[in-house]
Amino acid sequence: xxxxxxxxxxxxxxxxxxxxxxxxxxxxxxxxxxxxxxxxxxxxxxxxxxxxxxxxxxxxxxxxxxxxxxxxxxxxxxxxxxxxxxxxxxxxxxxxxxxxxxxxxxxxxxxxxxxxxxxxxxxxxxxxxxxxxxxxxxxxxxxxxxxxxxxxxxxxxxxxxxxxxxxxxxxxxxxxxxxxxxxxxxxxxxxxxxxxxxxxxxxxxxxxxxxxxxxxxxxxxxxxxxxxxxxxxxxxxxxxxxxxxxxxxxxxxxxxxxxxxxxxxxxxxxxxxxxxxxxxxxxxx
Amino acid sequence: xxxxxxxxxxxxxxxxxxxxxxxxxxxxxxxxxxxxxxxxxxxxxxxxxxxxxxxxxxxxxxxxxxxxxxxxxxxxxxxxxxxxxxxxxxxxxxxxxxxxxxxxxxxxxxxxxxxxxxxxxxxxxxxxxxxxxxxxxxxxxxxxxxxxxxxxxxxxxxxxxxxxxxxxxxxxxxxxxxxxxxxxxxxxxxxxxxxxxxxxxxxxxxxxxxxxxxxxxxxxxxxxxxxxxxxxxxxxxxxxxxxxxxxxxxxxxxxxxxxxxxxxxxxxxxxxxxxxxxxxxxxxxxxxxxxxxxxxxxxxxxxxxxxxxxxxxxxxxxxxxxxxxxxxxxxxxxxxxxxxxxxxxxxxxxxxxxxxxxxxxxxxxxxxxxxxxxxxxxxxxxxxxxxxxxxxxxxxxxxxxxxxxxxxxxxxxxxxxxxxxxxxxxxxxxxxxxxxxxxxxxxxxxxxxxxxxxxxxxxxxxxxxxxxxxxxxxxxxxxxxxxxxxxxxxxxx
Numbered sequence: 001x002x003x004x005x006x007x008x009x010x011x012x013x014x015x016x017x018x019x020x021x022x023x024x025x026x027x028x029x030x031x032x033x034x035x036x037x038x039x040x041x042x043x044x045x046x047x048x049x050x051x052x053x054x055x056x057x058x059x060x061x062x063x064x065x066x067x068x069x070x071x072x073x074x075x076x077x078x079x080x081x082x083x084x085x086x087x088x089x090x091x092x093x094x095x096x097x098x099x100x101x102x103x104x105x106x107x108x109x110x111x112x113x114x115x116x117x118x119x120x121x122x123x124x125x126x127x128x129x130x131x132x133x134x135x136x137x138x139x140x141x142x143x144x145x146x147x148x149x150x151x152x153x154x155x156x157x158x159x160x161x162x163x164x165x166x167x168x169x170x171x172x173x174x175x176x177x178x179x180x181x182x183x184x185x186x187x188x189x190x191x192x193x194x195x196x197x198x199x200x201x202x203x204x205x206x207x208x209x210x211x212x213x214x215x216x217x218x219x220x221x222x223x224x225x226x227x228x229x230x231x232x233x234x235x236x237x238x239x240x241x242x243x244x245x246x247x248x249x250x251x252x253x254x255x256x257x258x259x260x261x262x263x264x265x266x267x268x269x270x271x272x273x274x275x276x277x278x279x280x281x282x283x284x285x
Numbered sequence: 286x287x288x289x290x291x292x293x294x295x296x297x298x299x300x301x302x303x304x305x306x307x308x309x310x311x312x313x314x315x316x317x318x319x320x321x322x323x324x325x326x327x328x329x330x331x332x333x334x335x336x337x338x339x340x341x342x343x344x345x346x347x348x349x350x351x352x353x354x355x356x357x358x359x360x361x362x363x364x365x366x367x368x369x370x371x372x373x374x375x376x377x378x379x380x381x382x383x384x385x386x387x388x389x390x391x392x393x394x395x396x397x398x399x400x401x402x403x404x405x406x407x408x409x410x411x412x413x414x415x416x417x418x419x420x421x422x423x424x425x426x427x428x429x430x431x432x433x434x435x436x437x438x439x440x441x442x443x444x445x446x447x448x449x450x451x452x453x454x455x456x457x458x459x460x461x462x463x464x465x466x467x468x469x470x471x472x473x474x475x476x477x478x479x480x481x482x483x484x485x486x487x488x489x490x491x492x493x494x495x496x497x498x499x500x501x502x503x504x505x506x507x508x509x510x511x512x513x514x515x516x517x518x519x520x521x522x523x524x525x526x527x528x529x530x531x532x533x534x535x536x537x538x539x540x541x542x543x544x545x546x547x548x549x550x551x552x553x554x555x556x557x558x559x560x561x562x563x564x565x566x567x568x569x570x571x572x573x574x575x576x577x578x579x580x581x582x583x584x585x586x587x588x589x590x591x592x593x594x595x596x597x598x599x600x601x602x603x604x605x606x607x608x609x610x611x612x613x614x615x616x617x618x619x620x621x622x623x624x625x626x627x628x629x630x631x632x633x634x635x636x637x638x639x640x641x642x643x644x645x646x647x648x649x650x651x652x653x654x655x656x657x658x659x660x661x662x663x664x665x666x667x668x669x670x671x672x673x674x675x676x677x678x679x680x681x682x683x684x685x686x687x688x689x690x691x692x693x694x695x696x697x698x699x700x701x702x703x704x705x706x707x708x709x710x711x712x713x714x715x716x717x718x719x720x721x722x723x724x725x726x727x728x729x730x731x732x733x734x735x736x737x738x739x740x741x742x743x744x745x746x747x748x749x750x751x752x753x754x755x756x757x758x759x760x761x762x763x764x765x766x767x768x769x770x771x772x773x774x775x776x777x778x
Binding site for chain 1: 377381388397398399400401402403404405406407408416461524526529530531532533534548549550608612614
């Protein structure tokens with residue numbers, strides 16, 4: 001594809017209108033997939049964030065609606081919705097029925113990850129909100145979608161690591177003095193602590209963000225954040241770029257890092273990097 | 286900052302190589318011309334440029350010219366100059382502080398930072414306007430020329446080097462949150478760390494074993510500075526953070542840790558045999574009333590440093606640096622007013638503690654200091670002496686800087702001298718007065734006349750109001766001091 005396919009709000013609004021007519025004519029509307037309240041949903045506005053009230057005016061001179069439908073009878077037009085899920089967390093939904101199985105990259109400030117759209121062409125993810133203006137971009141091939149959800153309330157304590165192959169990293173959190181195997185020793189998918197470690201993205205597809213989201217109700221104390229790295233043949237010897245970020249009282253801090261994984265001297269091994277991420281100080285209730 | 290350094294350099298060497306290939310005769314060094322805005326010019330063979338000064342070889346010999354505002358013409362003119370500096374750090378905690386300071390310095394200049402890490406941690410911090418063109422690169426390497434972050438060096442730096450104080454820290458005995466013990470005597474700390482107490486019963490706690498955790502980098506300096514010898518049965522951890530975590534999760538755990546690395550462990554009050562003492566909170570660490578307080582210094586060459594290194598040194602004195610110090614878990618050098626009742630001392634009201642039999646002194650002290658507020662500065666002395674030592678110089682400099690900043694203009698500061706309880710009360714009274722006067726003179730010597738808008742009064746109160754127990758050496762050395770109080774007639778701040 002030579003030029004990025006830029007979707008105008010007008011085209012999307014028109015497509016939405018066409019969908020509504022089509023649904024009314026054929027069957028009762030399906031249950032919304034997003035649990036967010038409809039009025040809380042962010043306005044879809046690819047690449048430019050336009051005020052909601054501009055939409056009807058745009059509609060008048062809009063191009064003919066794109067009525068192409070995906071395999072399940074849903075319109076192709078990709079959409080991105082962002083809604084506050086709970087304190088500090090955003091519920092991100094990408095729907096692109098005609099792009100099922102394709103890779104989608106989600107970007108929110110320094111946080112970025114690549115995932116595959118499901119067989120229905122959907123992606124749903126919980127993404128921690130890093131700034132008050134929760135601008136989120138999704139990219140499917142050369143189609144860019146952008147949405148904003150300005151939400152009040154505090155952001156959670158979040159520390160993240162953004163990387164891509166040939167690096168093979170994972171995050172380890174040790175909460176409030178926890179040792180190996182204790183409650184509070186967290187890795188992605190282990191849900192036995194005050195906060196949680198989670199992975200966004202699929203390394204085989206590109207960029208991954210590993211995150212620690214701190215607790216709101218425990219502390220005071222310190223959460224140590226360590227990074228486990230596999231010294232693979234592809235990553236050893238040179239310097240691999242990655243990005244670390246954290247939220248804090250002084251806002252979002254982003255660090256560009258180059259990681260040296262030592263010489264290539266045989267079998268891959270796993271090493272623990274204790275000083276890559278800063279410890280998180282939790283003030284407590 | 287963003288001149289195309291690397292590319293220009295390689296282009297230049299290519300051109301030079303081409304010239305060499307074409308010209309049969311030997312090539313002389315290129316002449317460069319330095320031109321000032323007013324049109325003055327000087328020409329010669331380029332020798333060096335350190336980012337601030339040009340050295341060129343003219344017909345009249347080699348000259349050094351300040352490069353500010355000069356334009357350099359000629360193919361040998363330097364492109365983008367990357368200033369490089371090497372840092373070394375005494376331990377992992379101090380290194381963390383150094384990195385935090387570098388990051389904050391870069392942020393203060395609106396520069397982008399690229400950190401290079403290896404398996405052990407940061408090895409290089411590069412900063413500049415664009416990540417691909419850093420102007421200032423600091424490497425962490427232990428070489429003789431390195432600028433060195435270190436805890437209390439104990440003696441003056443060797444010739445050619447200067448120690449600039451950067452932060453305060455303290456060693457604190459720490460336990461798990463489940464331990465009921467809230468304080469230990471310094472003797473108790475020493476004995477427990479040496480493995481002399483099998484359980485906490487003998488230390489005022491519950492029936493659980495004392496389990497000592499140490500970190501590799503700590504044991505040596507502790508033995509050297511405080512005569513503390515770790516129990517051979519203690520668990521040794523690779524880094525300080527691991528030791529702190531082990532203390533935090535072990536119900537009977539005990540460690541002596543830098544406050545900056547205490548993590549989730551809980552600090553204890555340190556007392557003397559008479560029960561008087563302090564907990565390692567910032568005011569008590571700044572004043573040194575807490576017995577295991579220490580200062581972190583940056584040892585750097587005394588001679589003029591390259592421009593960016595020098596602006597880093599200047600920046601260390603700024604509020605931005607203070608904030609970075611606090612974020613790193615250290616105590617900043619800023620002069621503050623000690624909040625009443627939260628000075629870290631065991632006693633709620635220090636003025637109620639005037640405990641000697643010299644009644645007249647107590648009365649005069651109440652009159653002088655009763656409504657005054659204490660600053661978190663104190664200067665200490667060796668036995669019988671009124672000469673300040675290295676730590677005292679840091680405190681004198683803090684006070685002088687605060688006065689020079691104009692913060693206490695129009696105010697009256699009382700330098701309150703105290704002694705230990707050895708010797709006759711009358712002698713101690715005189716000694717404490719001499720101490721206060723010596724510090725007054727030392728502070729005034731650091732100020733230019735125009736800055737003397739603050740009234741400085743020297744008062745001696747002898748052995749009144751001890752902060753620690755007389756009868757033990759460390760307590761007496763803490764009691765030999767000059768405190769600084771802001772008189773009540775000063776502005777309310």
